[in-house]
Amino acid sequence: MTHIHKTIGALLLPIAVLISDYALAENQDCLNGYEFLKSQRKGDGIALPHTGLEMNSQYDTHQVCYRGKDVTQWAAGLGMEITSGSNGFFKNGTVAIVTAHERLEDGRGYWAGDYKAALILLRVDEETGELKRTMLATQKQDNDPTKTIEDFHLAGYDEFNKVVYFETPAFATASAIYSFPVFPVLQGEKPVLKYFGPGRIDFVMFDLGTSNASRNIGNVLVWRDEIFPDRGRDEVLYLINSAGKQICKVDSTDPGYRFNPVCINH
Structure with a gap:
């Protein structure tokens, strides 16, 4: 991926606007949502309908819409489902980072591990308007179980330092927190994932x-x-x-x- 925007710094948004403009249901009619976004002059943005009301669940989403079409399955990948996302990195919502994991069947539970998960970048091509998808990261094993990335779930965004936080399961009763700077990712580089510590994020x-x-x-x-x-x-x-x-x-x-x-x- 080449340069996305010429003036990245001027376009970044604070955390307060990360929640999707039309939201609050498990599934949205993408076409109806698109009409609303067009009325707000955001019709070219990537919509991530919100599925939680609490502040610490503002990244929860299971759906991706673009220009009135439901592109969730394409965004997640074959056999995968969207688990979280943020489209608050640009004013017009033309970039989003989402997470996805394998849709389990046959009675398998996520607690047992051994499933696919991914961190994914979605962006709108400035020239063609085409939605692009880039795989940023997948699971990572480590001798330290608290530093093994089994899954991804966006948990926070530090607007001041431009850092994205996500959580991953660590043991049966805990989570581990990782972070990565967003600027390199928006410029086409792979994220450098840094272990932040144990726990779950309440608020950045x-x-x-x-x-x-x-x-x-x-x-x-x-x-x-x-x-x-x-x-x-x-x-x-x-x-x-x-x-x-x-x-x-x-x-x-x-x-x-x-x-x-x-x-x-x-």
């Missing part, structure tokens, strides 16, 4: 206009499993910096913790 901080949130731009709220003598295994919320270093434990009982995280220890 961006500038929300509050002093505490501004101080935490690029930091990540992550749930991590811990064992307690009185209640066994439980999840604890931590604030982690963009390098993967733990900053503090966060008071998750505060309803505004995503916008004004309060450290309860250092």
